[in-house]
Amino acid sequence: MxxxxxxxxxxxxxxxxxxxxxxxxxxxxxxxxxxxxxxxxxxxxxxxxxxxxxxxxxxxxxxxxxxxxxxxxxxxxxxxxxxxxxxxxxxxxxxxxxxxxxxxxxxxxxxxxxxxxxxxxxxxxxxxxxxxxxxxxxxxxxxxxxxxxxxxxxxxxxxxAGDLARPLALRRAEAELTVRVDAAEPYATVEQAAFAARPLAERLLATLTGRGLACTRVTVTAHTVRGLARERTWQVDPTADAVDLARRVRWQLDGWLTAGGTDALAAIELAPGGLLNIMDAGRGLWETKDAATARAEAALRHAQGLLGPDNLRIVLQAGGRDLAEQYDQIPWGETVPPHRTRPWPGALPDPLPTRAGTGEHVAVLDAAGSAVAVAARGDLSAAPVLVAVDGERTPILAWAGPWPVTERWWDPERARRYARLQVLLADGRAALLYVESGRWSVVGWYD
Amino acid sequence: MTAAALAAQLGLRTAGELAPAERASGGVVTSSRSMVPVTSDIARLLPYGGLAAATALAAARVGATSLLWRLLAGPTSAGAWCAVVGLSGMYPSAAAAAGVDLARLVLVEADGPRLLDAAAALAGGVPVLVAPSAAFTPIQERRLTARARRSGTAIVWWQTRPVAGADARLEVTGAHWQGLRANTGRRWGAGRLNACGLEVAARWRGGASRQATIWPYGGDRPGNVIDLRRRR
Structure with a gap:
């Protein structure tokens, strides 16, 4: 690049x-x-x-x-x-x-x-x-x-020496570009709110077009009757029309109102971000976007229109020790939050299991046929020899571990103690097993 | 007088009218056909050295998911959007280790008729679409492939039910997980799983076939390791 x-x-x-x-x-x-x-x-x-x-x-x-x-x-x-x-x-x-x-x-x-x-x-x-x-x-x-x-x-x-680069601190969008609608009667349903969002989107585009600008981000802010505010920023196509924009706003309001926890809305605000000269917007001078990418994004938007915003997702790497904590998913098109890239001591190293286990309990047995347990010192009671999944016994060819993990010991509600074990089975599959409170389960399959 | 009118009067040009610079020529080679670039290890298994219209990947084999992520590593890191439809029960963070740029990977959750509609919409534009064959009837499947061919989308069938008319069929014939040891009789097992070698067999539509061993997560190939214990 x-x-x-x-x-x-x-x-x-x-x-x-x-x-x-x-x-x-x-x-x-x-x-x-x-x-x-x-x-x-x-x-x-x-x-x-x-x-x-x-x-x-x-x-x-x-x-x-x-x-x-x-x-x-x-x-x-x-x-x-x-x-x-x-x-x-x-x-x-x-x-x-x-x-x-x-x-x-x-x-x-x-x-x-x-x-x-x-x-x-x-x-x-x-x-x-x-x-x-x-x-x-x-x-x-x-x-x-x-x-x-x-x-x-x-x-x-x-x-x-030309080594140190300082990113430029750019001017913020002016407040006067933000459009807002105050409800005469608070919006309690999605339909009422969406009905108000459409002219609001038109007003935003008219304001921008009047100044020869287009935006690549829109921040939707909803003020509730109790005075709380929720906001979320979405990437938008700078060439999108009011219908597209209103649909985007509707999805967001839909998410907030139907998910519950949000009171009736007293006001909705749209603030443009990532401003472009309107002429650049069409040609992709600043955002180097070729025709194929534009077509792909149009297809993704189409699918998102059919399925709803939350069913198209992007994966973000997140910090965490457990497998499920190592990633986040956000709706496609939403602005990516700043990356958390801290090293996480105790996180599983690559490669990670590709398929999630069903989480059901399995038995790990030693040569004598008795269940293997993890001792307090962090070693096993005996070398594991067999794994029984759904009653089907498979010999273990190779294994490593156990690695004990103690999470959030300061928080009695969320504290966890478990140990990980990697096993290679005779049928060629490899699995990641957890043992927690004396019970073994398959957390992930290496596939 | 507005600034725009003044600019027009003075014959000024704005940045929007500048000629775009030529795209920097990167390492990705594009051929004349509409082909999605893949990593070099995968390229040897594909008929034109890139993802063409329809590729089938046998899902039931151990290691198939790793192969899928390796297949998507090339397109996503070349900046092409890849949509994966209707595949659940995966840890997508594993894809990053196989070289996938997660910022270009879209996971689409849908079922039943909505899955068909979404796949059809996506086949009209995204460069790579991964779809489970089990969700489609043979007629629907042919229709989607035809649509993908027209729009230049490369479709990868996650093949749980055989599909017709694939340009290449990939199958993992052996998966070798590296790094674990037998640790017989021990109570603490040394080592950790650190690499995986996939023997992949490819059959092409024309009848040709290819074999290759893919290392999706890099790692030590056998023979590269010097066992220190043996040197005593």
Whole structure:
């Protein structure tokens, strides 16, 4: 995957420090892209997605727009990282992908202050030490820099080496794009709520279209009569019409109202997210989506329309020790929550069982034909030799374990103590067995 | 004057009008036929080196699920959506170990007539569709295959009842689980299950056949292991 690129646009003649005075420029830039981070009045950064088109052409369009709409000169710099792009904007250059470090190396050490991490004094000290360029600064051992000048200088060194990337903090959707309907009579049934959702979806699309925008996410918020709010964010096709959008909202409300636990609704709110220029939305400039993917997603949406939202699911890896805790399922099309990727000591290692066991109890027997138990010390009472599933006895060819697991011992309601055993049976199947409170069961088959 | 009108007057172009860059050419080779890319170990078992219109996978064999996940590893990691319809009782997290990109795998839960409708809708667009043959009558099954052929969807039959007209039939003829030891007479068993070798036989529509051993979870092939105890 090509890494994302960063464009920095700099208006060299901009003098006002006032954020409000800069608004017209942002409005002009909104015509090109909704994704902008204002670094300071007169300097903005724009992320450029991979495959977003010719960078030089994009910069030209940017310069022309600023020149044409607010009559200001504009210099642009393109690079992989924000710092390099900032430096490149000073001279209006495009740094080729992967060329950040090479571009930064010959620059004067004084540019280091632009990171905001290093003060003038430190720069002077470095100069006295004979370090005159960013390249020479980067060549210093990192540990020595951290020791002599502190962590901030070390961070600046990484920036100057083009190593450290800071994601851009983009502007949020404005509150005025959010549409809301307050119920005259609280909506108690799905039909009432869905009836209100349709014109709401139309209003949202009209608001966006009026500003030349389209959205890739919609956050549905329902306010109940008791003052509670539930919200959920869905990915939507930016080219979807009001009917599609209203159906999406209806499913969500349906889920909340029929699942119970939600009072009658007093208000429904739709907030757009992931804003796109309406022209990009159709062509997939920012979301690089080819025709085949668009067709596949249309088919999935169709199936979801037939079966309901919860019957098409995506699997997420989650943290947990037990098999069932190692994954979550969310409806397809819902925004993926931030990933929990912590190592879980005691989780089953790969490969995992592919098929779930029926959970029924089995007997694990030793050579003498008596049941095998796990002793308190964590070993077996005897080597297991046979497994009896449904009365059918199968010899064990190989085995490993037991591995005892103690979960949530601090919570008497949810505490669990069990031990795992892997067995390879004579009929070629392999199984994961649990023993809990003295009873064995097949938790999963390796298939 | 609105910004749009002004832009038009000045002849400005917006980002939407930029020419899209050429797609970076990755490692995935695409042929002229509508073919879904698969991993290289699976490619040797398939007639055109990729998933074509209809593939049947014998479900009853031990190791069939691992083979299915390995089959979907190539398409999902190439960014193609794969829909798995009506297969229950699985731990989908195991698919990740076989190389499946879970973000591109959609599990569809349906039964009876709704399963048929959903499969028909999906066959109109998703690149790979996995469906259980037991849920279809022979006529329904032929209809779905025809629909998949028209739209370029590769259909994988999870074959619990024989299906007609598959381009390739895959069957696991032997599954070898690695890592467990006999541990005779011990009260604590050393080792752990760490790999699996699947002997897969493929029969193609034209009559040709292929054999290969697939290692869905990677791992140690026999002969790669140096037994330290023996070196004493």
């Amino acid at each position: 090509t890494p994302a690129r960063t464009v920095v646009a700099w208006l060299p003649d901009w003098e006002s420090e006032d954020q409000a005075a800069f608004e017209p420029v942002l409005e002009a830039l909104d015509r090109i892209t909704p994704y902008i981070e204002v670094l300071e009045p007169g300097r903005v950064a724009i992320p450029l997605r991979p495959l977003a088109g010719d960078e030089a052409v994009f910069c030209e369009a940017l310069i022309d727009t600023v020149q044409g709409l607010v009559d200001q000169d504009c210099l642009t710099g393109v690079a992989d990282g924000l710092f390099a792009a900032l430096m490149a904007a000073g001279t209006g250059r495009i740094v080729p992908p992967g060329g950040d470090a090479a571009f930064l190396a010959p620059l004067d050490i004084a540019n280091l202050t632009a990171t905001g991490l290093v003060d003038e004094e430190t720069v002077e000290t470095l100069r006295h030490l004979g370090i005159g360029t960013l390249g020479a600064f980067c060549a210093l051992p990192g540990a020595a820099v951290a020791e002599r000048f502190g962590a901030a200088a070390r961070q600046a060194q990484q920036l100057a």
